[in-house]
Amino acid sequence: MSARESIQNESLNVSLIIIGDEILSGKTLDKNASWLSQFLFKEGLVLKSMRFIKDQVLDIEKALSDSLHESDIVITSGGVGPTIDDKTKSTLAHYFSKKIIERSDVVSVITQNYSRFNRTWTPETNQYHLFPEDFFAINNPLGFAPGLGFTTKEGKLLLSAPGVPKEFSEMVTLEFLPIIKKQFSNRIKENHQTIIRTQGVPEEKIFFELCPTLWSELEAFGSVSSLPHTLGIDIVVSYKGGIKTHEEKNKEIKNIITASKLLPYVWQWGNLPINQLVLDLARSKNITFGFAESCTGGLTASKITDLSGSSCAFWGSIVTYDNSVKEQILEVKTETLNKFGAVSIEVACEMAIGARLKLKTDYAISITGIAGPDGGSSDKPVGLVAIGFSSKKNSGAKIYQFIGDRLRLKDRFSDKALLTLYELLKEAQLET
């Protein structure tokens, strides 16, 4: 949505250049661009532009010239390794008319990078010690090739990191950011956001029916975005400090929402992923849980086990893709399957009970639906899902309808299952 230029012009601009043939030809998926965009925002910097170019001297020079023109800081990714196609170092040197020379100070950075992995570096290993004069070498916390830094005579800052995602993000976080903060401390203004996450209500209904004046009310605080997510619409208000502090703005925004018809649909004030919310709450309440998954095929469990420490609360999931497994392991009754079909309140309910008893957890959630593209009918279309729950106290299930392709539906079904569990956990008594 409409960027507020008055706010942005105060900010420190960054341009990113991603260098690498393999990305443009689709062989390698770039991860650095999306990571950096989120990282810079969080740190109060503005990503002005990103360019993806080939490992070719002219392309690098052109991108560099354009980026330095429009931004205070230029970060490059890729092309600093030892092989023949790694042209970044020589091109940067040439661009700023710097000679490449043997640098004993750079050798110590390289030696440090190698010793971290119990390896030794010698000038025969590669030519990392040949380095442009007046550039500074940057420590590589997770790899061997040093990063490059240079301050232009106009006071602009150039920082070059390797393209390997782990090395890039670690070097930017641990090395580039302190350099940027040191050089531009007075120009970094924190970005703040108030995030209102809703579910179960379409975007049009929010802004045209329930709260027709909401958008303009929120725009008084900063720039507003409405972003679709697996569970529903996230409304994001972004702003910097000013006459009002960000805490004041955040509070006022919350008051507006709380007084609006949107409130019943809000499930989170913030941006924690649903798997983290579930795990944190279950651990804090000392509750164990598990799943019975049909159409999500293990994805719900996989989302929970993406989190370190999940073994404290998550005990397992029974993925029952074939109906025979629903019967044999979860003890869903054959007549329930025959009478109501696999995608039904009744089967979801029996699945949840079966999972809780077999896994011996406090709670269990079941998911049975139609992820498509085949298997739908006019009666039970693709996107239909039954989500069941079971605890010692009670069990039940509900039916929902989502839209999307197969992978999107698996994603939405599993997030809805996690949200169901989250709501149950919120109500659960603290157990000791």
Add this chain to the structure above:
Amino acid sequence: MSARESIQNESLNVSLIIIGDEILSGKTLDKNASWLSQFLFKEGLVLKSMRFIKDQVLDIEKALSDSLHESDIVITSGGVGPTIDDKTKSTLAHYFSKKIIERSDVVSVITQNYSRFNRTWTPETNQYHLFPEDFFAINNPLGFAPGLGFTTKEGKLLLSAPGVPKEFSEMVTLEFLPIIKKQFSNRIKENHQTIIRTQGVPEEKIFFELCPTLWSELEAFGSVSSLPHTLGIDIVVSYKGGIKTHEEKNKEIKNIITASKLLPYVWQWGNLPINQLVLDLARSKNITFGFAESCTGGLTASKITDLSGSSCAFWGSIVTYDNSVKEQILEVKTETLNKFGAVSIEVACEMAIGARLKLKTDYAISITGIAGPDGGSSDKPVGLVAIGFSSKKNSGAKIYQFIGDRLRLKDRFSDKALLTLYELLKEAQLET
């Protein structure tokens, strides 16, 4: 690796411009760039550059000017919708000095887009019918906003699509590609690749120890890349036709590899994902399978169930995150767990047998390992995984060591499990 300029200069260059504040601020993850890079390569086109810019007139004009300078075709993504921040249409018109006028021919495209969703469009709905003169409107197969097309007087082609990933990819595939093929048919030369996928051998060992001359031998055919993947190193040779046909080149490359010391490490000549290979083979041999997952936490099952039709061969997975579940559902013996630990050949073997018997499948694969970051020891470090298998004929397990963070290890462990199953399925007798 080093791009072959002689080959690339023959090709038709495309530049992509992604327009949208929400992507640069990290709120929305762009999917169009990576999709388009793979799509264009497959269609014999060369993606020369990509630019990510804000919804701001000057930025769009600058990107347009640079892109038209370096490429024959410029594709833009985003900013063609009805809201105030959608500046692409007016900026393009202004850039080419075209007036925006009411266009009755555009109305018919819009009406068609709306009628596809059983909705009617009127000039009150939005201003889609106000369109730059001399531009052509492009059908939107999955949305409402029409795309824009324009041929410059130098014969360059500009094509603008909405940024919504589904709308973008569908419009590029069904509408842009035919336009490009019509306008530039004589300049499109198919790209070909020979892909050699290896596992169990590090990159350095391949190119320095086993096959020191391989890289230069392969470079005689085209450009060579060495790309790390979850299972190992993929070697990709990219080339276009020429004196030799691509079938001849492909055959010669295969002969070189077959005669080399690399052969025992090759697990695929091609680029099918391992989940697809497993499912296709199991279905063709009429074999059912399932998993017992500990550290992968459902990811292995989720990868299989990402594929439509997986229910024909995949019956389920028992995710036993807690040891009690390994005992209760898979009937792993308490003494085996106590004596050897959860990550061991012995437990993996009992898990696989338990899964096969409980799921009643022909084959079962088990995965038990340490995904970290906690839980490792000097004896059993993070990255260690035991993968077990069981069929009617025999059962067993092997131990492997991988490196990576938690998510990377889950990914690598599960792909290794799928590869284990694939190797077993290859040996399996065809059952009827």
